[in-house]
Amino acid sequence: DSYYEALRIWRVSRQKILLIGPMQPSNYSKINWKRLALMVQSIDQIWDLVTLGKKVKIHLKINTGMNRQGIEISELPEALKVIAGSEKIELEGLMSHLADTSDSEWTKAQEEKFREAIDITKRTGFKPRCYHLAASGGIGKVAIRELNAVRVGIDLYKGAIRLVSKIVKVRRVKAGERISYSGTYKFKKESWVGVIPVGYYEGLDKRLSNKGWVKYNEEFYPMVGNICMNMCLVNFGEVKPNLYDEIEVIGQSGQNSIEEMAKIMGTIPYEVMVKLNESIQRKIV
Numbered sequence: 001d002s003y004y005e006a007l008r009i010w011r012v013s014r015q016k017i018l019l020i021g022p023m024q025p026s027n028y029s030k031i032n033w034k035r036l037a038l039m040v041q042s043i044d045q046i047w048d049l050v051t052l053g054k055k056v057k058i059h060l061k062i063n064t065g066m067n068r069q070g071i072e073i074s075e076l077p078e079a080l081k082v083i084a085g086s087e088k089i090e091l092e093g094l095m096s097h098l099a100d101t102s103d104s105e106w107t108k109a110q111e112e113k114f115r116e117a118i119d120i121t122k123r124t125g126f127k128p129r130c131y132h133l134a135a136s137g138g139i140g141k142v143a144i145r146e147l148n149a150v151r152v153g154i155d156l157y158k159g160a161i162r163l164v165s166k167i168v169k170v171r172r173v174k175a176g177e178r179i180s181y182s183g184t185y186k187f188k189k190e191s192w193v194g195v196i197p198v199g200y201y202e203g204l205d206k207r208l209s210n211k212g213w214v215k216y217n218e219e220f221y222p223m224v225g226n227i228c229m230n231m232c233l234v235n236f237g238e239v240k241p242n243l244y245d246e247i248e249v250i251g252q253s254g255q256n257s258i259e260e261m262a263k264i265m266g267t268i269p270y271e272v273m274v275k276l277n278e279s280i281q282r283k284i285v
Helices: 003-010 025-030 043-052 073-084 105-123 258-265 269-274
Strands: 017-019 036-040 056-061 089-095 130-135 149-151 163-166 169-173 191-196 213-216 219-222 232-237 246-250
Touching (some): 036 043, 043 056, 043 073, 073 105, 089 105, 219 232, 258 269
Parallel strands (some): 056 089, 089 130
Antiparallel strands (some): 191 232, 213 219
16 A cells, blocks of 8 residues: 555565555655556646656556545546556556455446556557556456456465464452443453453454454353453353463454454445554564
8 A cells, every 4th residue: 555565565575566545646756666557537647757767566446336535537648648658667567456345237337447548558559568456355256367466465364374472460340330441341240250351452343342252162152341442351150260370362263253343333345354463473374
């Protein structure tokens, strides 16, 4: 999305990158273009790159109906003319983005517009190496022969993500007592409670207060009380957990999966994932 992210990636990899986020033209002169291609979405942006005078690979984005980014189909011939007039700009890719990943009329209309963009590009004499329309949710939803790339995002992580922590405090709470800020949860019976050092700072959304679940010894237990900045509390009922035992805050399936969390929060799994703080240790699986 950003050049900042590209620099982070290059610390550990020499992989080539397609930058799809916006960038001010004043920053173009500071960029290392050797391992970077840029998403371009306006004719003015193309002219800025021509003026730069450096060799730059671009992926031209077409607005096929999402009405967020990209040039209009009517602008494409002019954009291609500007690119053709420069020896420095290479049209490496043609791209768009699906607004709706269901089999809808909207998706079909976007597909047809992208076909039109491909035809115009080919007739002008260009042969981009990459044609891409779909992110994770749109893979396999359209059938355009030229499509040869996808922008895989959340599908890289959904099947692998698992967040675990430790139980750092175990206490007995009596019936009738309340717990955490504002006392939003009142115990109906005497119960064992565990404190987990994961809160909204780490990315555990406050909307999961009194609604979320964790997994301990293959059983699910409810979060109780308001989630705190760096802590949440779990009602284990009659089960006394062991201090410093591992506990699964986010799992790959069941009541604590990112899909179920998203339903509780009234959002999508992406929001659950992007909120996980960078301070949490990652292990690649």
